[in-house]
Amino acid sequence: MEKKSAPDLIDLAKSNPAGLRDAISVSFDAKNLKDGTAWSGHGPDFFFVVETTSQPALMIDAASGPPMQRVAGSDLWYAASHIEPVGRLHSFYYLINGAKFGGRLDLPAFGPLSYLQPEVPSGKLSEKIVHTSKIYEGMKSEYWIYVPAQYDAKIPAALMVFQDGGGYINRDSNNPTLNVIDNLIAQKKIPVTICVFINPGDISDSPGTATYTFVKAYSEKWQRTLKDSMRSTLYDTASDRYGRFLRDEILADVEGKYNIRKDAYSRAIMGLSSGGICSFNAAWQLPDQFSRVISWIGSFTSIQWKEDPKVPDGGQDYPEKVLRESRRNIRVWLQDGSEDQENERYGSWPLANLRLANALKLKDYDFHFSFGKGTHNSGQGAAEFPEEMIWLWRDYDPGKTAQAYEMEATEKAKPLFRVSVVNRDME
Numbered sequence: 001m002e003k004k005s006a007p008d009l010i011d012l013a014k015s016n017p018a019g020l021r022d023a024i025s026v027s028f029d030a031k032n033l034k035d036g037t038a039w040s041g042h043g044p045d046f047f048f049v050v051e052t053t054s055q056p057a058l059m060i061d062a063a064s065g066p067p068m069q070r071v072a073g074s075d076l077w078y079a080a081s082h083i084e085p086v087g088r089l090h091s092f093y094y095l096i097n098g099a100k101f102g103g104r105l106d107l108p109a110f111g112p113l114s115y116l117q118p119e120v121p122s123g124k125l126s127e128k129i130v131h132t133s134k135i136y137e138g139m140k141s142e143y144w145i146y147v148p149a150q151y152d153a154k155i156p157a158a159l160m161v162f163q164d165g166g167g168y169i170n171r172d173s174n175n176p177t178l179n180v181i182d183n184l185i186a187q188k189k190i191p192v193t194i195c196v197f198i199n200p201g202d203i204s205d206s207p208g209t210a211t212y213t214f215v216k217a218y219s220e221k222w223q224r225t226l227k228d229s230m231r232s233t234l235y236d237t238a239s240d241r242y243g244r245f246l247r248d249e250i251l252a253d254v255e256g257k258y259n260i261r262k263d264a265y266s267r268a269i270m271g272l273s274s275g276g277i278c279s280f281n282a283a284w285q286l287p288d289q290f291s292r293v294i295s296w297i298g299s300f301t302s303i304q305w306k307e308d309p310k311v312p313d314g315g316q317d318y319p320e321k322v323l324r325e326s327r328r329n330i331r332v333w334l335q336d337g338s339e340d341q342e343n344e345r346y347g348s349w350p351l352a353n354l355r356l357a358n359a360l361k362l363k364d365y366d367f368h369f370s371f372g373k374g375t376h377n378s379g380q381g382a383a384e385f386p387e388e389m390i391w392l393w394r395d396y397d398p399g400k401t402a403q404a405y406e407m408e409a410t411e412k413a414k415p416l417f418r419v420s421v422v423n424r425d426m427e
Contacts, residue, residue, distance in 0.1 A: 001022055001023060001026045002026070003026055003027045004023045004026070004027045004040075005040065005042055006040040006041050006042040006045050006046055006047045007042050007045060008023070009023060009024070009027065009040060009047040009078075009080075010045060010047055010080045013047075013069075013078065013080065017071075017072065018072075020071055020078070021071050021072075021073070021074055021076065024049055024071065024076055024078070027040065028040075028049060033049060033050060033051040033076070034051050035102055036050045036052070036056075036093070036094050036101050036102015036103060037102050037103065037104055038050065039092065039104065039107065041083075041107070041108070041109065041110070042110075042115075043086055043109065043110060043111070043112070043115070044082050044083050044084050044086050044109055045080070045081075045082055045083075046080070046081045046082075046083055046107075046109075047078065047079075047080050048065075048068075048078065048079050048080075048081065048092065049076055049077065049078040050068075050076070050077055050078075050094055050101075050102060051074075051075050051076050051077075052075060052077060052094075052096055052101075053075050054096050054097055055068060055070070055077065055096075056068050056077050056094040056095065056096045056101065057094060057095040057096075058079050058081070058092065058094060059092060059093050059094065059095060059103075060081060060083060060090065060091070060092045061083075061090050061091055061092075062091070065079060065081050065092070066079045066080065066081050067079065083107075083109050084109070085109070086109045086110060086111040086112075086383075087109070087110070087111035087383055087384060087386065087387060088108075088109055088380075088383055088384070089105075089106060089107065089108055089109075089337075089372050089373070089374050089379050089380040089383050089384075090107040090108075090109055091103065091104060091105045091106075091107055091373065092104060092107055105337070105339055105373060105374050105375050105377075106337075106374045106375055106377040106378075106379030106380070107379065108174060108379040108380065108382055108383035109383060110176065110382075110383055111383075111386060113179075113180055113183045113184065113386035114176045114179055114180055114382075114383075114385070114386060115176070115179055116171065116179045116182055116183065117183050117186070120182050120183055120186040121149035121150070121182070121186070122149060122178075122182055123146055123147050123148035123149050123151070123178070123181070123182060124146070124147050124149075125144055125145075125146050125169055125178070126144050126145040126146070126147075127144075128142050128143075128144060129142070129143050129144065129145070129253075130142055131143065131249060131250060131253065133201065133245060133249055134249065135241065135244060135245045135248065135249060136201060136203065136211045136234075136241075136245060137203075137206060137209035137210060137211045137212070138203065138205065138206025138209050138211070138212070139201035139202065139203045139206065139211060139230065140201060140202050140203075140205065141198060141199065141200075141201040141202075141250070142166070142198070142199045143165060143196055143197060143198035143199065143250060144165060144166075144169055144196070144197045144198075145194065145195070145196055145197075145254055145257070145258070146169075146178065146181070146194065146195040146196075146197065147194055147258065148181065148182065148185050148192055148193065148194070149182070150185055150186075150192045151192055151194065151258070152192075153258070153259050154259070155192070155259070156259045156260060156261040156262075156266075157191070157192045157193060157194045157258065157259065157260055157261065158190075158191040158192065158193040158194070158260075158261055158266040158267065158268070158393075158396075159193065159194055159195075159196070159251070159254075159260050159261065159266065159267045159268070160193050160194075160195045160196070160267070160268040160269065160270070160292075161195075161196045161198065161246060161250075161251075161267075161268070161269045161270075161279075161282075161290075162177070162195060162196065162197045162198065162269075162270055162271065163198065163200075163235065163269075163270070163271030163272075163274075163275030163276075163278050163279060164199065164200065164271060164272065164273075164275045165196070165197025165198045165199050166197065166199050167272075167378075168197055169197050174378065174379065174382055175378055175382045175385075176382070177382075177385065180385050180386050180389060181193065181195065181389075183386070184386065184389055184390065189389075189390050189393070190389055190390070190392075190393040190396070191266070191393065191396055191398060193268075194254070194258055194260055196250065196251070196254055198246075198250060200227070200230060200231035200234055200235065201230055201231075201234060202226075202227055202230060203215050203226065203230045204226055204227070211233075214233065214308065215229045215230050215233050216229075218232070218233065218307060231274065232274060232303055232304060233304065234278065235271070235274035235275055235277065235278035235299075236274050236277060236278070236299060236303040236304040236315055237281075237304045237307075237308065237311055238281055238304070238311060238313040238314055238315060238317065238318070239281075239285065239308075239310075239311045239313075240285035240286060242278060242281070242282060243281070243282040243285045243286040243289060243290075244286070246282065246289070247286065247289050261401075263401040263402065264287060264288050264289055264290055264291040264329075264402075265291055265396075265400060265401055265402050265403055266396075266398075266401075267289060267290045267291065267292070268290065268291075268292035268293070268294070268392060268393070269282055269283060269290045269292070269293055269294075270293065270294035270295070270296075271294075271295065271296070272295075272296035272297055272298075272378050272381060273296070273297050273298070273299050273376065274299045274303065276294075276295030276296050276297060276298030276299060276300075277295065277298045277299045277300050277315045277318070279293050279294065279295055279298075280293050280295050280298060280300075280318065280332065281315075281318075283328070283330045283332075284318075284321070284328055284330070287328040287329055287330055290330070291329060291330050291331060291405070292330070292331050292392045292393070293330055293331070293332045293333070294332075294333045294335075294381075294388050294389075294392060295332070295333070295334050295335065296335045296336075296378055296380075296381030296382075297335065297336050297337070297340055297349060297353075297376050297377070297378070297381070298334065298336065298349075298352075298353060298356075299315060299346075299349065299352075300315045300316060300318050300319075300349075300352040300353060300355075300356050301314075301315050301316050301343065301346040301347040301348070301349060301352050302314045302315060302316045302345075302346050302347055303315060303346050305317075315352075316347060316352060318356055318359075319352075319355040319356050319358070319359040320359075322356065322359040322360055322363055322365070323359050323362065323363060327363060327365075329404060329405055330365070330366075330405065331365075331366040331367070331392060331405045332360060332365060332366070332367040332368075333367070333368045333370070333388050333391060333392055334353055334356065334357055334360075334367065334368070334369045334370070335369075335370045335371075335372075335380055335381045335384065335388075336349060336350055336353035336354075336369075336370075336371055336372075337350070337371070337372045337373055337374030337375060337376075337377075337380060338350055338371070338372070338373050338374075338422070339373060339374060339375045340353075340374070340375060340376050341375075341376045349376065350371075351419070353369070353371070354369075354371070354417050354419060357369035357371075357417055358416050358417050361407075361411070361416060361417075362416070364406070364407050364412075365405070365407060366405035366406055366407050366408065367407070367411070368391055368408075368411070369417065370384060370388075371417075
């Protein structure tokens with residue numbers, strides 16, 4: 001038996017309850033069933049299942065959900081639910097004998113644009129390409145190039161670069177990026193865009209180089225793996241090095257294969273967590289290369305602060321850099337959640353994103369801040385991705401090579417962001 005989707009499980013529960021137990025065991029991890037974190041969704045239709053000896057009560061967005069039903073001959077309980085609105089993040093948990101159990105704060109309900117629509121042509125994803133860097137002395141990077149079906153080699157295409165790229169190339173995952181891109185290009189809501197999905201590099205085959213020495217020392221200092229330390233060195237360092245690596249090496253190779261626009265007006269970059277600050281940093285350092293940015297749960301914190309003596313700034317300095325340095329012509333979508341990380345070494349992710357959002361607002365940047373209730377997770381960003389892309393590329397004119405970005409009137413009319421304590425006892 002193959003893994004079943006949410007609609008399959010819902011139909012099976014109605015038509016063949018005897019086969020539901022086997023379908024659940026194939027479709028869900030046993031630990032998630034016991035922990036109360038198992039779920040499956042497709043659009044607004046969700047299937048929840050939990051293993052417990054007592055009858056659970058399902059709570060969705062803090063309200064009572066449909067009653068749970070027991071799978072005959074087991075301790076499995078299930079329910080199907082229709083959750084609105086789509087394109088947003090939701091949450092669930094259970095009440096068992098009056099106590100809260102399991103659940104997730106990151107439950108994305110994907111809208112129609114996250115599923116490939118009928119008659120929409122699919123683009124082509126290249127085989128994995130491996131590049132050996134000169135700027136990072138022997139680091140090997142894997143990347144993929146996505147070419148939309150509408151690409152015409154005679155007409156230069158827009159460009160978008162995704163950090164941690166391998167996490168975006170599976171259409172059936174919880175980051176259905178390729179479906180969104182195909183749908184929006186077909187609907188002419190974004191331009192024909194060639195996408196580069198690049199993974200963090202690996203320096204392990206280049207001992208003796210300056211980059212290897214730095215990354216090795218960092219990994220030993222903070223007890224992080226060599227590969228994870230290379231990712232942090234690439235993504236969390238507040239310098240122009242990674243932007244130059246993209247410009248002079250990766251994109252130079254891509255431009256040798258495809259006709260891509262050179263103007264920053266036609267180039268976007270995005271990522272999540274350290275990939276989020278990486279994307280903002282690349283546009284900040286090289287605004288002539290990228291002018292459109294999406295950051296999910298961005299790590300605007302002190303991860304690489306003072307690790308390299310030649311780099312005075314850390315990610316936590318970006319609010320002040322926005323306030324005090326010359327204005328960049330960039331358009332930025334920030335996303336974070338109130339339950340994002342609080343880290344004893346690096347600081348607060350939610351407060352860092354709030355500080356950056358207010359700095360962008362005070363300096364009249366064209367930005368949008370989507371602040372939800374999620375954790376350090378891609379759920380909210382992925383659910384909103386069609387909306388983010390439409391906003392990011394709004395008013396794009398292929399006849400132009402530049403635009404002075406201005407804050408939207410609706411944003412200008414809103415006040416600065418303020419905080420309140422919601423998770424402590426208050427008198």
